[in-house]
Amino acid sequence: MNANQAIPALGALAQEHRLATYRLLVQAGPDGLAAGTIATRLAIPASSLSFHLAQLAEAGLVSQRRAGRSVIYAADFAAMNALLGFLTENCCAGEDCTAAAPLCQAGAD
Amino acid sequence: MNANQAIPALGALAQEHRLATYRLLVQAGPDGLAAGTIATRLAIPASSLSFHLAQLAEAGLVSQRRAGRSVIYAADFAAMNALLGFLTENCCAGEDCTAAAPLCQAGAD
DNA sequence: CGTTCATTTCGATATTTATCGAAATGATTG
DNA sequence: CAATCATTTCGATAAATATCGAAATGAACG
Numbered sequence: 254m255n256a257n258q259a260i261p262a263l264g265a266l267a268q269e270h271r272l273a274t275y276r277l278l279v280q281a282g283p284d285g286l287a288a289g290t291i292a293t294r295l296a297i298p299a300s301s302l303s304f305h306l307a308q309l310a311e312a313g314l315v316s317q318r319r320a321g322r323s324v325i326y327a328a329d330f331a332a333m334n335a336l337l338g339f340l341t342e343n344c345c346a347g348e349d350c351t352a353a354a355p356l357c358q359a360g361a362d
Numbered sequence: 363m364n365a366n367q368a369i370p371a372l373g374a375l376a377q378e379h380r381l382a383t384y385r386l387l388v389q390a391g392p393d394g395l396a397a398g399t400i401a402t403r404l405a406i407p408a409s410s411l412s413f414h415l416a417q418l419a420e421a422g423l424v425s426q427r428r429a430g431r432s433v434i435y436a437a438d439f440a441a442m443n444a445l446l447g448f449l450t451e452n453c454c455a456g457e458d459c460t461a462a463a464p465l466c467q468a469g470a471d
Numbered sequence: 472c473g474t475t476c477a478t479t480t481c482g483a484t485a486t487t488t489a490t491c492g493a494a495a496t497g498a499t500t501g
Numbered sequence: 502c503a504a505t506c507a508t509t510t511c512g513a514t515a516a517a518t519a520t521c522g523a524a525a526t527g528a529a530c531g
Binding site: 396397398401415430431432433 | 505
């Protein structure tokens with residue numbers, strides 16, 4: 254993970270509908286959800302959702318696969334973990350700051 | 363942490379100079395860095411940096427304090443951890459998905 | 472193999488965001 | 502208390518992003 258990958262990923266998540274979509278997919282797990290299901294649950298037009306799903310996919314945060322007539326989207330957990338690791342990289346210059354930031358050391362090394 | 367807090371935080375990080383600034387501060391640790399030092403290191407105009415620092419602060423990702431003539435900015439590690447936790451909340455509906463996503467379970471519960 | 476249906480693309484518009492020099496601010500220091 | 506200096510605000514401009522209906526796409530099903 255580098256800044257050129259992290260910026261689109263963060264930007265993809267920094268929007269109401271995309272964040273809601275992503276969290277829905279995180280909670281859905283590897284099975285994912287059909288685009289239409291997401292549109293219905295979030296009550297947003299299909300064309301708007303398609304725009305947002307494309308950005309999440311472009312950022313590498315979600316994968317897509319076809320199932321029957323539907324396109325199923327699923328969160329890419331490896332990408333999420335890479336992003337979280339990137340944000341905490343070299344935390345406190347490698348010093349111990351576990352007390353102040355429990356997850357801080359997770360991304361170090 | 364909720365979406366209304368997470369969106370500005372993610373948006374704050376989704377920009378080249380702000381992400382670079384934030385990572386600099388994560389690595390600097392609790393001591394933080396003066397605004398001028400950051401501007402010099404990143405080679406961006408003071409007014410531009412001020413604009414970006416204001417957004418990071420508004421999003422709650424950094425704190426500011428005065429030291430002599432300088433204003434010192436420091437990463438807020440608690441805010442970072444809250445954000446990371448929010449992104450992994452209710453991962454896989456609580457099922458075990460540790461193998462696919464090491465950090466996934468960290469934010470559950 | 473024509474129909475159906477979920478999804479995506481298009482297009483036009485409105486909104487938000489980034490940039491940076493110049494000027495203002497305001498706390499500090501001698 | 503005047504001068505200095507780091508930082509922020511202002512203002513004007515450019516660029517990127519969000520919205521959503523209508524039309525197009527194209528895979529699937531009978």
